[in-house]
Structures are given as C-alpha cells and as structure tokens.
Amino acid sequence: RMHQCFLGVEISELGSHEARVFECIPVEGLLQSELMKLPFGKIGFTKAMSNKWIRVDKTSEGGPLIFRSVQTIVDQVREKLLNVLNGKDAELEEKEKSELKKRRLLSEVTVKSYWITKGSSFSTTITKQETELTPEMIVSGNWKDNKFKPYNFEAMGVPLDCGHLHPLMKVRTQFRQIFLEMGFTEMPTNNFIESSFWNFDSLFQPQQHPARDQHDTFFLSDPALTLDFPQDYLQRVKKVHTEGGFGSQGYKYEWKVEEAQKNILRTHTTAVSARMLYKLAQQKFTPVKYFSIDRVFRNETLDATHLAEFHQIEGVVADYDLTLGDLMGVLHQFFTKLGITKLRFKPAYNPYTEPSMEVFSYHEGLEKWVEVGNSGVFRPEMLLPMGLPEDVSVIAWGLSLERPTMIKYGINNIRELVGHKVNLQMVYDGPICRLDT
C-alpha cells in the first residue's frame, strides 16, 4: 500500500514544485535569481527544465531570465499523488512508483495479514513444554504428566574438553607395537649426540664421504670431541678402512682418528645399532632382533617435506647364515602388519650394506609403485672388526616415521605436523591410528 509522505501531502494540495514554478512565471519572464528565492524554486526549476516547460535566456541584462516554453502543462505528479490519496494506487506503474519514492513523495508500506484458526491443542490455559528430566520428576513420578520438547538430532553434541595425543606419536606407538609383536627388542637410543666413529667409521663409511660434510651433518663445537673408544676395535676399524683385511681390499686412504673423534648430532639411529652389535660381539653370540624409533638430524636444505630433525624407524636381525631371502621374508611380515602385501625390491647402494635393496609397495590410489623403505645386509667390513662370528649375517631396514604419518593423516606440509607450528586443530581432530586399514 502506498502512503503519501508529508511532502507528498503538501504537493497534492498545492501542486508539484515544477508546476508552481510554471505558474509563477509571467509573460515577460522571471529572473532566475528571484525564482531561486522561492521555497519550491530550486527543485521545481530543475524538474521544469527537464520537462521542457520552461527555458532560460542567459543573454539578458540583469541576469538569466526564465520564460515559459509551453502554453499549458499537466501536473502529472500531483495527479498521481491524488490517485494514491483516493486509494487508486494500483494504477501506478512501477517506474512512476520508484520516481515518486525517489523524490520522497511516496512511501511504500507492506502490511501482512494472517488467517488464524483454532488448532487441535487449542486451550485457553497456558502449559510449558519441558526440556529435560529432573531428579524431582523421577522421584515424584510426575514426569508422566509432562510434555517434553523433541530433540534436534541434526545438531552436533557438545565438544568435550579432553586431552589428545600427537599424531606422529600415535603412529610411533603403532610401529613400536608391531616390532614388539614380532619379537624385536627396543634399543636404547636416548643419545642425540654421537661421535663420528660410531655414526660413520664403525659402519665402514669412508671419511671423505659427502654425508660427513659440513653441509649434511651438524657438528658440535661444545662438547666437540669424544676421546674414549675401545682401542683394539678402533685399530681394527682403522685397518679395514686403510688397507682392508677381513676379506676386503679396504678403501685405501689415510684414516685419521681426529675425524672419528668429532662429535655430531647423529644422522641415523644405525649408530646405535652399531654400538649394540659391538656389545653383542663381546660376549658369546646369540641371535637377536633389535629395533628403534627415534630422532635423527640432517643439516640439509629444508622444504615442505623435509626438516632438520625427523624420526627414523630401524629394524635389525642378527643370526647365523641369514640370506637376502630372509630379509625379504622379514620385510613382508613387517609390511603386512601395515596392510601392505604387494612388495618389490630394487638394487640400491648404501656405504654400509651390500646387497642393498629399496623396498617398493603398490599404491592403489596413485596406481604406481612407491618407495616405502630401504634395507640391506651389513658389510663384513663392519661386522668382522667388531668380532662377530664369520657365519653371522646381520640384515636391517629402515624408513622414516614422518612419511607414513603424513600420508595417513593427509598432511602436506611437514611443519603442520612436527615442531611448534603444529596445527593444533589437526591434533584435536585426528582419529586413532590404525595402520593396517
């Protein structure tokens, strides 16, 4: 329904501004300056000009003069407003309506009306719907007399204030479980700082190897050196690097004890495996299975999937006459517990294992073979100087903890998983870790 505004009321009585302008112009014309003094002058002038009811002679002396340019006019605006006043507002076109609304002569008011009838629960007294059972209701039994508001099952429940475990640690727990189920004993890896001797030399990794460079390894300035080593063993290690022996030709370079003494942040937990195998060799040999899952450090370039610190998973089996077939068998058992049954092995190279195999599994989603780990048989140059019996073979394999975690939890940037920039919401929302589904 249309209402006339106050201004609209005035116009319907007296006529629109432009009509009144037209009316007040005499035959000899009216000075524009005079017209502007009138209350309806400004707006009326503009409108009358656009309606072409008047014209201006700018050349006359004394200032611009306004003249009528038509004989008669029809005051459309006033007529329309009068229509509205008389209830004939349905006759107004949209264009005219918005024109008048723009000039604030009309306002549109929406009036809604409803039909109301009595419903089935109509009553003249008021009753309230209960939301919950209370102790009083239960005890008194008057829950029977109450109406209960229905639950909205589309909404979520209240988010609980609970604690959470970190996804990487959840995956670690599962891997630890797998090793224990397979009879593997956990190695003591609580030493981030290691000497180059145990980390590299005892593993038959030569001293000029690129991995021992400043840009791949973190060296310590304090404490800088380890001076205490089992001396007989150190001499045998020196010999096998320089001249060979134990069936080997050696690397034929000058092995320096100063290099071996340098402390580093361990680059792999294989350093601990070396310590454990040496310890094992000092007593009567019994077959062992060892594992570890702990932090290692690399001084390399960082990117979305690489950090300076990450966790390595390592498994080691030492027994008489172990073969490559045994290594593959153990790997199959291990990966089956991760739900991976299709494996392929590819020849690879590690300084301390020979043969070495990269382990590939078939990814159904990506429809291709992806690398899931590295493995090998430790070289005799590593085992024999320790004093292990000649017919004992040691097989080992490793993989990173971060990679399967990122795949399992759908994380693309490693910084959202490890370190202080962790995405806490992801930690709150992460599901339990089931590695074999």
Add this chain to the structure above:
Amino acid sequence: MPTVGVKRDLLFKALGRSYTDEEFDELCFQFGLELDEITSEKELISKEQNDSKAAGASDVILYKIDVPANRYDLLCLEGLVRGLQVFKNKLEAPRYVRVSPVSGQPQKLIITKETAAVRPYAVAAVLRDITFTQERYDSFIELQEKLHQNICRKRSIVAIGTHDLDTTSGPFTYTAKPPSEICFQPLNQTKEFTATELMSLYRTDSHLKHYLHIIEDKPVYPVIYDSNGIVLSMPPIINGDHTKISLKTKNVFIECTATDLTKAKVVLDTLVTMFSQYSSQPNLKHVFISSSPHSESTETVAQLLTRMCLLSKLTGVGDQIEVEIPPTRSDIIHACDIVEDAAIAYGFNNITRTTPRSYTVATQFPLNKLTELLRQDVAAAGFTEVLTFALCSKEDVGDKLGKKISETGAAHISNPKTAEFQVARTTLLPGLLKTIAANKKMPLPLKLFEISDVVLKDKSKGVYVGARNSRRFCAVYYNKSPGFEVIHGLMDRTMQLLGVKPLRGEGYHIQAAEDSIFFPGRCAEIFVDGKSVGRLGVLHPNVVTRFELTMPCSALEMDIEPFL
C-alpha cells in the same frame, strides 16, 4: 645419487632397440638405476630460467637417470649402454688390456718432489687411435665434469686434464712452482698470463672461481710441462690452450693429479675404459676367488656374474669361481659386492622369501615403556601432546628465560645454518611456549604437554661423548587466569600415576623456590625422596612477553628418569 643426462634416441640406438618409457623404467628397476625425469633441453631451460630463453633450445628427448653413488662406470652414455647390454646378454663382458704403442716407448710422466707440498699424486694414460664425433666429444667432456663433481669432490681430491698428444711431445714433467714463475696461454685465451694473474682473472669467472681456493694460498702451484717446456695444464684450475683437444684429435693424453692416489686411479681407469670402445683395447685388474654363495649351481652363478661385466669361470676346484674384476668396477672391494651383482643378475624379485629361524622374546626399553604409559594418562587428564624441535636458538634457553647461556649446560652446534639450530635444548618449555604462540587463534585454555629428551653437557666418567639426553615431562596451562592450581593438580596426578605418595621424605613434597622463569612467590621446587626433580609455577610476565604471548601461564617441568 648422481644423475646422468642422455639423449634418449642416442641411448636406444646404442642399445640396439627402442623402449617405451615404462619398459625402460622397468629395466632400470631390475638393474638398480632410476629413470628420474624425461625432459628436453628446452624444458630444462624453461624451468630454470624462462620460456623466452628456451626458444632456440633443442626439443630432443633427454633421459635423466640416477645411478648409484659408487658406480663411476655408469656416469656416461657409453658406460650405461655397456652395462645394460652385457646385463641383457646382448654384448660380451669386455676385457680391458693395456696395449703398447705401435712404435717407440710408452709415454712417461715424471713427478718431482716439489708436488708433495701441494698435490702429491699423479697418474696418466694415453687413449690411442680414437675417433671423435660431436656426440662422443660432448660425452667425453661431460664425463670429466661428472667425475669432477662426484668422486673428485669438486676437483679438490682429483683433477683431470685431457690433451691432444699430437700437439705435444713427452716425456712430461709434473712439478710445482711459485705462481709468478708459471707463465702460459690458458685455454680460450689469446695471450700468456702468469699464474698470479690468472688467479685474478678467474676470480670473476662463474665456473672457475670455485676452484681457485684449492691452490691459491699455497707457496707453489702444480704445473705439467712437456719436453719443450710448454704448459699442458695448471691443475686443478685450467689447461693450456696449446694442447686442447678437438674433434680431429686422434690420440688423447690424460693426466689426473690428486691428493688421494686410489681415487686418481679410479678416475683414470673410468675415463680410459669408457672411451676405449672408440679406439682399441685397455687394461685388466685383479681377480677374486670366491665360493658360490647361492643355492644355484656354480655354472649359473658364473653366468650371472658375467652378465654384470664380472667375467667368471669355474676353477674346477670344488664350487669355486674365479671372478675377474674389470677396472670399471672400483666399487668391488669384497666378495659381498660380487654377491650383490649375482643377485641383481638373478633378479631380486625372483629370490624365494624365507624367514629367520630363531625365536626371540622382545623387551621394551624401560624409559620408553614408562614414557608410553605416562603420556596416555596425561592426555586422559585433559592435556594435549605436542612434538617440538630438539634444536633451538641460544636465546630460547638463555635470555628469554632470564638465564645466562653459559650456565645452562647447553651443547652448541658449530655449523648452524640459521639461529634456529644454535644449541640443543636444555628444557622443553620454550618449545611449548612457541607452540602456543603459533596457535593463538585456538580457544582458551590451552593445555599442552610433551614427554621427550633434552640434552645436557656432562663431563662424568662413562658419558663418553661429553653430553647425555635427559627425559623430561613438561606441561603448560595458558588462559585468562594463570591456573597454577591446575598445573599443581596435574603434578599431583602424575605423582599418583607414578605411585609416589604426597609425603615429605620417602614420597614427594614441594617448597617455595626462586627461578627467573617464574613469578616471584609463585614458584615451587619438587622434591622426591629429598632430591629435586623439577619445578612448577606461574611464568614470569617477562618470559611470557619474550615468547610473544599475552595471557597468564603456568608451567611444570620435571625429570622422569628418577622414577624408573
């Protein structure tokens, strides 16, 4: 792993057949190579620079193949092809034999004692009667570059120089002289320079400037002369222009100067054997005798090894095989290397799976077992586990906590790339506070914990490396109010879980303490059986602000090793 780029079509031509990308990938898998990338020169330039610079470049398909780090014989097209052809029984394993020159004596390289001060060793060889095409020439140069980058450790251990033998005459002398006394016209220059001038000249050369440091500060520089006093090269920097090789060169004199004789020999052997196919025959190395390591018959094993370029035959004594190791295989130093090659030829995936027979019962590492049990129950108490970095800046464990770094007992890294890797952490607290700072949008309160290792210097006997790890439990509560009672409650609950009673003496108790980390009057030390195991309290506002936080915060950190 080193990468070799070869033109695919040249490779297939040399292999005698074409492969689809999948077929070639499979061949690589069996042999132990990786087809890393299929690209073209144009694509490479586009990627590294931009499309306009790539406009004129070649579209020819390139295979980028990763080869094992110890296989210098696979670093060029020639070596790859030879290895693969023999593997696929398309070619007989080559035998390399040293040949004498048709007329006259073999060439001599005389090494003088002056070289001992700077670059003591040198080896040399001659490739006779060779025919270069543009591709072979490019491959020859490329192989030298690859060897320089890998085994030569960027020319510092070994440097290669190749010369047109017909432009010069032996015997050759390898000596060392003060830089001002060395004067020659280097490669691609039109006038002579002294060595001192060359050092300045090459300081701005994008390629050579990286090698100057190897000899720059030495009193004498290495130099090789021919019998007429012409300079062949000044290793490891640059060769002389006089003896440069071209497509027309027929006889190549190769010299390798080095600080490691073994590596020099490997480099020389590689160059010579790789390109000998374009001339006549090269030389032989030693012989291994090993027993057959497989359940396969000795004949089969001999055949398998021969497919890997390790010519083998039965000695007739038991199941012994005599294996000839060619000079291309410097990676073979023990019988186990031969075993691997036999396995590769057999096919790793053809080997039958078996299981180790021994029965073992597992034991958990006690400290880890305790940690696993504890973290479950701390999470059950309503705290969220985080995993923070073991390396941090000096400020993180020093100034920011109001402590002097020298008094923290921190282990220092000597070659950190950034300040974030200066020390190994001595407390878990900074990591937890940084986690809060990075997660400010999360609803309050934030209740975080971590049970993990810190590193402390330790000079005691038995701590061989001079530092040890210490397993700590640390928790923080961050909210509009400090929540000391919550942290205290968590500590009480932890003691309960560890089976320690709230009893002065045999159990635990806390008493007021002072610590720059905590607000005065709101810090307590935890004692178990009379010994301090940690502290808890309301963090000092200075600490809160230094870690870019704004709310009150309480924290607890204790050592859990005493509870084993």
